[in-house]
Amino acid sequence: MDSLFFGFDAVTLARIQFAFTVAFHFIFPAFTIGLASFLAVLNGWYVWTKNEAYLHLFNFWVKIFAITFAMGVVSGIVMSYQFGTNWSVFSDRTGPVLGPLMAYEVLTAFFLEAGFLGIMLFGRGKVGNGLHMVATLMVAVGTAISATWILSVNSWMHTPAGYGINDAGQYVPEDWWAIILNPSFPYRLVHTLTAAYLTTAFIVGGVGAWHLLRGRRANHGVRKMFSMAMWMAAIVAPLQIVIGHEHGLNTYEYQPTKVLAMEGHFESYDNGVPLILFGIPDQEAGEMRYELSIPKIGGPILNKGWNASMPGLDTVPDDEEPPVAIVFWSFRIMVGIGMLMAGLGLWSLWTRYKGRLYDDRWLHRAAFAMGPSGLVAVIAGWITTEVGRQPYVVYGEMLTSEAASPLDAGAVGGSLIAFIVIYFAVFGAGVGYLFKLMSRTPEVVPTGRDDPDNGPLRASGIVPGTQQRPRPAGSGSTQPAE
Amino acid sequence: MMDAISISLDLTIAWALLLAFAVYVYVVLDGFDLGIGILYPFFRKKDDRDLMMNSVAPVWDGNETWLVLGGGGLFAAFPLAYAIILPALYPPIIAMLLALIFRGVAFEFRWKAVGRFQEVFWDAAFIGGSTVAALAQGITLGALLQGIEVDGRSYGGGWWDWLTPFSILCGVSVVVGYAFMGATWLNMKLDGEIQVRVRRMARAFGIATVACIVAVSLATPFLEQEYFARWFSFPAAFVVAPVPILVAVLAWQLWKSIDAEERDWLPFVLTLALFLLCFVGLGISMWPHIIPPAITIYDAASPAKSQLFMFVGAAVLVPIILAYTAYAYWVFRGKLKPGEGYH
Numbered sequence: 126m127d128s129l130f131f132g133f134d135a136v137t138l139a140r141i142q143f144a145f146t147v148a149f150h151f152i153f154p155a156f157t158i159g160l161a162s163f164l165a166v167l168n169g170w171y172v173w174t175k176n177e178a179y180l181h182l183f184n185f186w187v188k189i190f191a192i193t194f195a196m197g198v199v200s201g202i203v204m205s206y207q208f209g210t211n212w213s214v215f216s217d218r219t220g221p222v223l224g225p226l227m228a229y230e231v232l233t234a235f236f237l238e239a240g241f242l243g244i245m246l247f248g249r250g251k252v253g254n255g256l257h258m259v260a261t262l263m264v265a266v267g268t269a270i271s272a273t274w275i276l277s278v279n280s281w282m283h284t285p286a287g288y289g290i291n292d293a294g295q296y297v298p299e300d301w302w303a304i305i306l307n308p309s310f311p312y313r314l315v316h317t318l319t320a321a322y323l324t325t326a327f328i329v330g331g332v333g334a335w336h337l338l339r340g341r342r343a344n345h346g347v348r349k350m351f352s353m354a355m356w357m358a359a360i361v362a363p364l365q366i367v368i369g370h371e372h373g374l375n376t377y378e379y380q381p382t383k384v385l386a387m388e389g390h391f392e393s394y395d396n397g398v399p400l401i402l403f404g405i406p407d408q409e410a411g412e413m414r415y416e417l418s419i420p421k422i423g424g425p426i427l428n429k430g431w432n433a434s435m436p437g438l439d440t441v442p443d444d445e446e447p448p449v450a451i452v453f454w455s456f457r458i459m460v461g462i463g464m465l466m467a468g469l470g471l472w473s474l475w476t477r478y479k480g481r482l483y484d485d486r487w488l489h490r491a492a493f494a495m496g497p498s499g500l501v502a503v504i505a506g507w508i509t510t511e512v513g514r515q516p517y518v519v520y521g522e523m524l525t526s527e528a529a530s531p532l533d534a535g536a537v538g539g540s541l542i543a544f545i546v547i548y549f550a551v552f553g554a555g556v557g558y559l560f561k562l563m564s565r566t567p568e569v570v571p572t573g574r575d576d577p578d579n580g581p582l583r584a585s586g587i588v589p590g591t592q593q594r595p596r597p598a599g600s601g602s603t604q605p606a607e
Numbered sequence: 608m609m610d611a612i613s614i615s616l617d618l619t620i621a622w623a624l625l626l627a628f629a630v631y632v633y634v635v636l637d638g639f640d641l642g643i644g645i646l647y648p649f650f651r652k653k654d655d656r657d658l659m660m661n662s663v664a665p666v667w668d669g670n671e672t673w674l675v676l677g678g679g680g681l682f683a684a685f686p687l688a689y690a691i692i693l694p695a696l697y698p699p700i701i702a703m704l705l706a707l708i709f710r711g712v713a714f715e716f717r718w719k720a721v722g723r724f725q726e727v728f729w730d731a732a733f734i735g736g737s738t739v740a741a742l743a744q745g746i747t748l749g750a751l752l753q754g755i756e757v758d759g760r761s762y763g764g765g766w767w768d769w770l771t772p773f774s775i776l777c778g779v780s781v782v783v784g785y786a787f788m789g790a791t792w793l794n795m796k797l798d799g800e801i802q803v804r805v806r807r808m809a810r811a812f813g814i815a816t817v818a819c820i821v822a823v824s825l826a827t828p829f830l831e832q833e834y835f836a837r838w839f840s841f842p843a844a845f846v847v848a849p850v851p852i853l854v855a856v857l858a859w860q861l862w863k864s865i866d867a868e869e870r871d872w873l874p875f876v877l878t879l880a881l882f883l884l885c886f887v888g889l890g891i892s893m894w895p896h897i898i899p900p901a902i903t904i905y906d907a908a909s910p911a912k913s914q915l916f917m918f919v920g921a922a923v924l925v926p927i928i929l930a931y932t933a934y935a936y937w938v939f940r941g942k943l944k945p946g947e948g949y950h
Binding site: 191192195196198199200201202203205206208209210213214216217218219220221222223224225227228229230231232233235236237238239240241242243244246247248251252291293295297298299301530531532533536540543544547551554555558561562 | 666668669671674675676678679681682683684686687690691692693694697698700701705707708709711714715716719732760761762766909910913920924928932935938939
């Protein structure tokens with residue numbers, strides 16, 4: 126289309142719209158994937174040990190889950206229709222390959238989550254602890270299955286495999302296993318799921334740290350959530366660095382241009398590859414300004430020798446290069462946060478060893494500050510991989526610029542503005558409510574009536590199932606041992 | 608070769624039926640909970656509204672998932688139709704998505720509202736979101752029925768083609784029909800004083816729904832020659848005649864059942880049947896087109912290999928989904944009492 130909307134053409138606007146809506150959407154599942162598993166663990170522990178401390182912690186986080194999940198659902202429905210509204214050429218041509226994978230996501234994951242969510246939120250009193258545990262597990266499993274299918278779809282767009290092309294120009298399936306288990310999928314799946322678990326751990330840890338800083342050191346729920354989160358940080362964050370590195374090697378094998386942009390290698394090397402730490406990428410001139418680098422160690426990082434040679438972006442045609450600065454910087458943000466996460470995890474191990482996990486105020490301040498760090502890292506990583514495969518939407522096959530719907534710039538621009546205004550207003554309000562729920566003091570001593578400070582899950586009309594006391598107050602009122 | 612083609616043809620019909628089933632399930636399930644939002648303005652007390660929302664709070668999420676299956680299934684089984692219909696209906700589709708955001712978050716945010724302004728705001732979001740989503744769905748249906756201009760493998764029409772008196776009529780009809788379904792659902796789930804008022808609503812929206820069905824049914828055959836031939840030429844008319852006759856019979860049964868003291872689940876079930884008949888009527892008009900007047904289900908079908916791969920899974924998974932969905936409804940069965948809730 127030739128028309129412009131405030132100087133932007135329809136394709137650019139459609140790209141901004143997709144980037145905006147997918148980034149916004151991804152915030153919610155990045156949190157709920159981990160949170161669903163956390164809730165399943167808490168509930169399982171409660172059902173197994175009958176220790177009510179875990180029930181209270183479950184009740185604390187399940188309300189946060191409900192709101193976040195609702196925002197994930199409604200922003201996700203937008204995504205499932207946006208392929209058609211804004212990217213109809215892409216939809217027509219990739220539908221035979223990608224459509225079935227998405228249909229499987231709906232059939233195996235979305236229904237499972239949505240079908241059991243009601244029982245998880247409201248059903249404990251109706252179905253008993255056992256079946257309620259099953260429902261909680263189904264929701265957790267559903268979130269992971271959903272991530273599996275959608276990451277398979279996304280990975281196929283990065284490393285397409287197992288397909289042919291028919292007369293209508295559509296990609297058609299030839300080998301479903303090759304399509305689903307395409308080369309980048311296993312790496313992307315593990316890296317992204319781990320990122321989701323870390324994201325949740327840091328949010329939980331940040332909330333725990335905030336309560337500790339407010340002097341709620343004696344609150345068992347606060348201690349428990351902070352301790353569990355710090356274990357996750359200590360174990361999973363270093364693991365994620367290894368996983369991320371493996372994913373990077375896989376990317377270098379299949380999408381070398383992306384890795385060159387991530388590492389900022391404009392020039393080719395014939396005697397050792399440096400590791401560029403920082404610099405200002407100048408894509409026009411094809412060079413890294415103010416480069417700060419360590420000689421030679423870039424080779425071994427990419428499984429090459431100390432004195433290896435490596436072709437740089439100067440060997441790639443200009444129109445096949447991604448926007449280097451965006452990829453270079455977003456990659457650095459992700460990696461930087463990953464290092465900080467691992468650092469915090471190790472720090473927490475040390476204070477735990479010293480017996481000061483609940484006393485080290487600087488640790489608490491750091492954990493509080495890093496509460497949202499997982500979300501930032503996830504979005505930065507997403508930008509790295511998605512911008513890094515440009516100019517293609519299906520890598521090496523289909524240009525992003527050919528994929529858009531034949532829409533008027535005005536139509537796309539108008540809907541973009543509507544999305545931006547409504548997302549910030551609605552989800553902004555939602556995040557406000559989340560903060561409020563997070564700042565409640567977790568319930569400790571069962572009193573037999575709702576703490577007015579906490580408020581029931583359903584303000585009136587309903588006595589929420591999750592707040593039910595499963596046994597008489599007498600038997601459950603003992604302060605649980607640590 | 609013949610075998611491959613016949614398998615592909617059969618699969619295409621199977622997928623068309625499966626998608627039609629998904630859309631029908633969506634329409635009746637999300638129909639009644641969108642209907643509750645549409646009925647909100649007639650119930651001003653907060654307690655009443657709490658009760659109405661709670662009657663669907665545990666199930667609305669699953670209900671809406673059928674819409675995602677409709678979209679995802681269309682993308683997978685008929686990608687060409689997905690790629691043409693969504694750009695053609697861009698404004699109503701975007702409006703529906705945004706409306707569903709407001710009404711979806713209202714289920715959670717309404718209970719967290721602090722102060723009068725927020726309460727009023729999220730109630731309005733629930734009402735507006737439900738009504739606009741229903742209206743947009745009806746307009747989408749109308750615009751599809753009246754035909755979409757296709758150019759090669761893309762939408763070939765203008766940006767306001769969807770907006771006609773007929774599509775508006777369909778939009779209003781869906782709003783009215785959902786409100787009716789919401790009323791018969793609430794009649795089943797509530798009792799006492801509020802049930803009396805709900806029944807009043809059910810009667811009013813019942814009459815309006817039947818009027819809308821008549822209006823849309825009379826207008827549809829005049830949209831396309833082919834529709835007209837299907838309904839009014841002999842001997843086809845004999846084959847399709849049971850549909851309008853059954854609609855009349857059902858409408859009469861519904862009218863009687865709403866006031867009956869016993870069996871207050873009956874009006875709801877009859878409403879589902881009424882919507883099924885409307886759906887069958889639509890199918891008769893459109894068949895075998897997925898985008899009237901040019902694109903048939905065969906034109907838009909994805910390759911047999913794609914359809915088969917999914918069909919195997921769907922054949923196993925859809926019954927399982929229906930089973931656990933039914934279980935979730937069973938868990939939350941029975942009357943909701945004011946101030947008492949589920950327990």
